[in-house]
Amino acid sequence: MNILILKLVLAPVIIGSASLAGRKWGPAVSGWIVGLPLTSGPVAFILALSHDTTFAFGAIRGTLSGGFSLIAFCLTYAWLARKFNWIITALASMSVFAGMTTLLQNMDISFIPLFCAIILVIVIGLWLMPKQVELEVSRSAPSQWDIPARILVGTSFILLMTGIAPHIGPRLTGLLTTIPLYAGILTIFAHRQHGHAGANSVLRGLILGLFSFAGFYLVLGLLIQNTNLLISFSATTLSALIVQGATLLVLQKTHRAI
Secondary structure, rough: HHHHHHHHHHHHHHHHHHHHHHHHHHHHHHHHHHHHOHHOOOOOOOHHHHHHHHHHHHHHHHHHHHHHHHHHHHHHHHOOOOOOOHHHHHHHHHHHHHHHHHHHHOOOOOOHHHHHHHHHHHHHHHHHOOOOOOOOOOOOOOOOOHHHHHHHHHHHHHHHHHHHHHHOOHHHHHHHHHOHHHHHHHHHHHHHHHHHHHHHHHHHHHHHHHHHHHHHHHHHEEEEEEEHHHHHHHHHHHHHHHHHHHHHHHEEEEEEEO
């Protein structure tokens, strides 16, 4: 029961805070925030509480592998958004994500080479993104139900993933925790309100935020089997915030240049 309460409290606080920050500071910042492991992090913590460290480490490797699928999603959406509406673009991008996840389920890469590969792909992803342009004037105001809906969807997802994890195994659980729920929602809203430039801002911010995602799982993977959960997740969170702060400087510089 204590773990259920943790799930029901932790997820809404994280999701709601990120959504409010994004609404206040714009689509690029909202994308940058959801680059943090807002769903996969709580899932990893709950799995570590509920299962042994071997299971948790398997899920961590799966989640880190999911970074490839996220980059594929971002690039697909960013380029298709220039010509198609949000419905076609979102469906195509999620199809690419699903295809990548299916391929990755059968790939086994050792932990450190996997981390290095993710960092390389993030850099390549930033390079391949369309050139950033000024945002279009907002086309519509966000609904008052926008943030409550995000909280409901995100919390339900965390409950689902931690519930089915014993049945689908650690690797697939980790891969599925990277499904771009918040990123997809934020990108679609930005696409509808500001055109393809808005979607591009969210996705570029997301890719920058993936450096902290990778750092989070690098430190967690190195510590989870050698220290207790308090030390592991404290060090992991600190490292992610340090990397996230550094990428914020890059994000600010990019937007001043537009």
